[in-house]
Amino acid sequence: MEPIDQELDPSEIELPAEPMLLNVGPAHPAMHGTVRIVMELSGESIERCDVQVGYLHRGFEKMCERGNWSQVFPYVDRCNYVSPMLNNVAFALACEKLLGIEVPERCQWYRMALGELARMSDHLTCDGAMAMELGAFTPFLWMIKGREMIWDLMEEETGARLTHSFGRVGGMAQPPTPGFKEQAKAVTKHILGIIDEVERLLIGNRIFLDRLEGVGIVPADEAISLGWTGPCLRASGVPYDVRKSHPYMKYGEVEFDVPVGQTGDCFDRFMVRIAELKQCARIIDQCLERLADSGPVNVSDPRVILPPKSDVYSTIEGTIQHFKIVMEGLKLPAGEVYSYTEGGNGELGFYLVSDGSGTPYRVRIRPPCFFITGGLERVITGAMMADVVPSFGSLNMIGGECDR
């Protein structure tokens, strides 16, 4: 046997110090949607990394240039598939801005109520998935149960759980169902209960806090430069919310607070979403109070809105009107417009260029996720390998929206 205390050159016992390349994704349980992160590890810390997106690219912006303006709705549904209603309304608002029309008040309250419900489902998914990835499976199940209730309500209203295509230029496809108010109230009340339980379970939990606090800190100036918007920017302490800063629809008339974080770490991003869920419930309550039980939902402009079916089958004006809109498409005036709303993850913008024909010339979707994911590299470079999961989860990257 060799003696243990033999003389060794220290350089010989050094472990090999080459950086290790580690590839996570595109199909990995902790990568929501499909994203690939190639990391260069030194020990457990990340020296360099490259975030690669595009695995869910379906060419929506190209496809939008083929149909007419109302045929864009199904595509925007599939952008942020967790809160499609917000995308629907955002696109409808962009078209209405170019047309220079405003939908009736009842429709605006209805759109807001549905939009806030969609935002709730978005935040529930993000926070639930984030907790699940850190090992807390129970809150995930509770929150997904809450989301299911929202989706059931959406199904009741629109006929589809996920991809509703419910928005129309100049209104909505259907007026609210008679039971909408009652059900929405019941759902929000139940979800508030879920949030309370989740808070009690997670926020005092040492393991959960240790994984999130002080991890993935993004200072305010960096977040602004990266083009972050929505909960991620507000967690860094910048009180920018499109609903508050540039109120659209009736957001100027409802009371709600904009929660902000202090340090911009993962825990702040988690808490901002929890706080926003409660604000959503407040907004929904006010919307339901102001939502009239009767009255027009769509604008009465025959160039924009399809006539009721009874008119199409019985009057020549109705038939012609229907034919013109269906065959030639809605004609938006030539020009360009940028319309921005608060989506689930931040400023959801639509930059439309129209040449005056019935076909869109260019539909640019400004996805909040794309810019937020663009900042992921800065967040995780220098961090530990284990911090990637909470950091990435707290950004709430939605693959469909990021890659379009």
Add this chain to the structure above:
Amino acid sequence: MSKALIDLIRQKFPADVLESHSQRGDDTVVVYAPRWKDIARFLRDDPRADMNMLTDLTAVDFPDRTPRFEVVVHLYSLSKGHRLRLKARVGDAAGTNAEIDTVSDLWASANWAERECWDMFGVRFKGHPDLRRILLYPEFEGHPLRRDYPADRIQPLVPYLDVPNTQKLPPFGPDEGMPFGRQTFQQGPSTDDDDVN
């Protein structure tokens, strides 16, 4: 409010503003492309403009016009709350040498947005640190959001990539991948231990 912003740019760069309009309340300035970065820097640093956020960067293709592409940037000022659309026109009719200065050193958000713009339109950004395709793969031919790219064009198959310095081959290599058909496991030579069990 931000009509003042257009006046500010006109006043500061009188020779470089080609057009401006405020259709539907969106203030728009079309600037001379080689000076576009100076104007962008001025808009970011001047306290009267204070555009600290680049919301969006994209391009629009007009094949009939002589500078073919319009590079469009949407700027926003968090402190002042005003927005501006800044445009510059680049590229010849063939679209081969469309080039413009990068603004990714002014706003970090332009980094990925410019990569996407290069990917989709083939507009090169001079001085960009890492101008790779972002949504599509490196072997993709053409730039799909150009108007002359047919939507039903079929891309060629990507050949098998041999990656050097890896112990493991990528899946579906010449001699790796899913074996099709039922697998029969070869019985190893039996040992005496079998008798014990």
